[in-house]
Amino acid sequence: MMEIFFLGTGGSVPSRDRNLPSIVIRRKGEIFIFDCGECMQKRFLLNHIGVNKPTYVFITHLHGDHVFGLPGLLSTFSLLGRSLPIEIYGPKPIKSFIESILENTYTNLQYEVVVKEVTPGCIFEKREYYVICTWAKHSVPTLAYSLVEKDRPGRFNVEKALALGIPKGPLWKKLQIGYYVDLPNGRRVYPEDVLGPPRKGLKVTYTGDTAPCSEIVKLAYGSTLLIHDSTFTEEYREEAEESLHSTARQAAEVALKSHSKELALFHISPRITDNEKILMEAKAVFPNTFVAIDNSIKVLRYED
Numbered sequence: 001m002m003e004i005f006f007l008g009t010g011g012s013v014p015s016r017d018r019n020l021p022s023i024v025i026r027r028k029g030e031i032f033i034f035d036c037g038e039c040m041q042k043r044f045l046l047n048h049i050g051v052n053k054p055t056y057v058f059i060t061h062l063h064g065d066h067v068f069g070l071p072g073l074l075s076t077f078s079l080l081g082r083s084l085p086i087e088i089y090g091p092k093p094i095k096s097f098i099e100s101i102l103e104n105t106y107t108n109l110q111y112e113v114v115v116k117e118v119t120p121g122c123i124f125e126k127r128e129y130y131v132i133c134t135w136a137k138h139s140v141p142t143l144a145y146s147l148v149e150k151d152r153p154g155r156f157n158v159e160k161a162l163a164l165g166i167p168k169g170p171l172w173k174k175l176q177i178g179y180y181v182d183l184p185n186g187r188r189v190y191p192e193d194v195l196g197p198p199r200k201g202l203k204v205t206y207t208g209d210t211a212p213c214s215e216i217v218k219l220a221y222g223s224t225l226l227i228h229d230s231t232f233t234e235e236y237r238e239e240a241e242e243s244l245h246s247t248a249r250q251a252a253e254v255a256l257k258s259h260s261k262e263l264a265l266f267h268i269s270p271r272i273t274d275n276e277k278i279l280m281e282a283k284a285v286f287p288n289t290f291v292a293i294d295n296s297i298k299v300l301r302y303e304d
Helices: 040-046 070-079 094-104 158-163 170-176 214-220 234-243 248-257 275-283
Strands: 002-008 022-027 030-034 055-058 086-090 113-117 121-125 129-135 143-149 203-206 225-229 263-266 289-291 296-300
Touching: 002 040, 022 040, 040 070, 055 129, 070 086, 070 094, 086 094, 086 121, 094 113, 129 214, 143 214, 203 214, 214 225, 214 248, 225 248, 234 248, 248 263, 248 275, 263 275, 275 289
Parallel strands: 030 055, 055 086, 086 113, 203 225, 225 263, 263 289
Antiparallel strands: 002 022, 002 296, 022 030, 121 129, 129 143, 143 203
């Protein structure tokens, strides 16, 4: 299961209904933050996401509406007693930006901050998941990210295990997590002897700011949820092309091409106030679409 917190869903400037871009994913006690719009830490705290949990921040680009909340978040964490280190990933010059802000505001954090400037590829990996990124199509160097769970082991077949003489207990658990076991009778049993086919994990792709492009389609392929720039409706198509953003219809076309399962319309311009209109525009191309709403939570669950 993954919980997706939409802390801010607007773009450029905050409006009455939308704060600036920030997405948080909570998975098994770990926190993944994608972009940090201004004052996002307030909603982070109101949602009780967790100040002192393993936390990783992924910044798409250095436009102010995506990073001006990061200094405040780091300072707030420190003032509230965070002790665990925090890792921040992003394109150049994310490192110099953070160093300069902390130095010139005389901010003395009480925990370690590790900043990694990255380029497309796999930038972060653990036993159960990894994070990959690619260049988006925007006016400044911009990365889009996917959080991808690795395939989960197949379902454990109790009948097969009992038929093979495997006693219930630790040996079952060992097989379930992918290790073979040796039985007292000398027989060796492998996970594939008692497990069904691997089960697909969840995948969330977050584009940040981008015009539609083939790189995003490839990155998002097979996503459980695609969170795509949908700054404008089609009536502003020319402006979207000039500013290298996307319309809701274009976001839907990317979702369709990438075989994503669900689309969230995100980074919506303050001038777009009719959620139903932007939703219908996208749904005409990709029906399984919703408009991301500030301070809402989307829960992703396994299908099997």
